[in-house]
Amino acid sequence: MSALKILSGGAAHGLVRSVRGQFRELTGLDLKGEFGAVGVMAGKLRAGIQADIVVLTAALIADLVRENLVTAASVSDIGRVETALAVRAGDPPVVARDGPTLRATFLAADAIFVPDTKTSTAGIHVANALAKLGIAGEVADRLNIFPNGATAMRNLAASSAERPIGCTQSTEIISTEGVTLSGSLPQGYDLATVYTAAITATADKAEHARVLIDLLTGAGQHELRTRAGFVDI
Known part of the structure; x- marks a missing residue:
């Protein structure tokens, strides 16, 4: 079966899977x-990896528009995603x-599971929050860093x-079995990131990419987005 090629931040993996x-x-x-850290996915597109559609942070998509790597007319916001705390399924919740x-x-x-602290949206934010809290050095040996959030959560589980x-x-x-969403980060340490889809400038299947964007962003998919953890803008 022929396929539409996508490069996406890991935050959208569950939602994309639900409309497949x-x-x-x-x-x-x-x-x-591929689904992974948004910086890595943008880097792949910039390096010439062929894709029909990208789903990344709104800020990165804006950069790619300026670089003529995605078409401005196709840019469509999907929703906001919060960075949050997780525990293993069955463990007591943590509330901050x-x-x-x-x-x-x-x-x-005694172990903190996070995505890449240099290329992923959440990982960068966690590193900044730990520094702001003044405990980056104290917890450094407890950090378990993985290429993306999904992998980090599987290892937490x-x-x-x-x-x-x-x-x-x-x-x-939400999309990882064996872990539980335990709560948002508190005000002053919180992060809500807008994720956006766009068709690449070199798309082989631009019309089909538009169909996927409509599935990800349409009013009829509100419940799917909510279940996946997206908040409408």
Whole structure:
């Protein structure tokens, strides 16, 4: 089966997976691509990796428009995604109401599972939050860093640590079996990121890419987006 090629941030993986069947019915095409840290995915497009559609942060999509790598007319916002805390399924929830309780939450954990702290949206934010809390050095040896949030959450689910937690985007927590969304980050340490889809300038299947964008952003998909962890803008 021929396929539409996608490069996407990991935050959108669950949502894309949920519309895959509808996309097949409408187009006769499968979906094929990569999901990972948004900086890495943008880098692949810039390096010449062929794709029909990209789903990245709104800021990165704006850069790609200026670089003439995606078509401006195709740019469509999907929704906002919060960076949040996660625990293993069955573990007591953790709640961070403010900076001091967030600090205490990180310090109480004996393992902290996060995505790449240099190329992923959530990982960069976690690193900045730890620095702001003044505990980056103190918890450095507890950080378990993975290429993307989904991989970090799978490893959290399998962790044998006594008090592990995770921090990544809510969509990646929701879509991973064995972990539970435990709460948003408190004000002053929170992050809500807008994710956006766009058709690439070199798309082989631009019309089919438009179908996928409509499935991801349409009013009829509101419930799917909500279940996946997206908040309408």
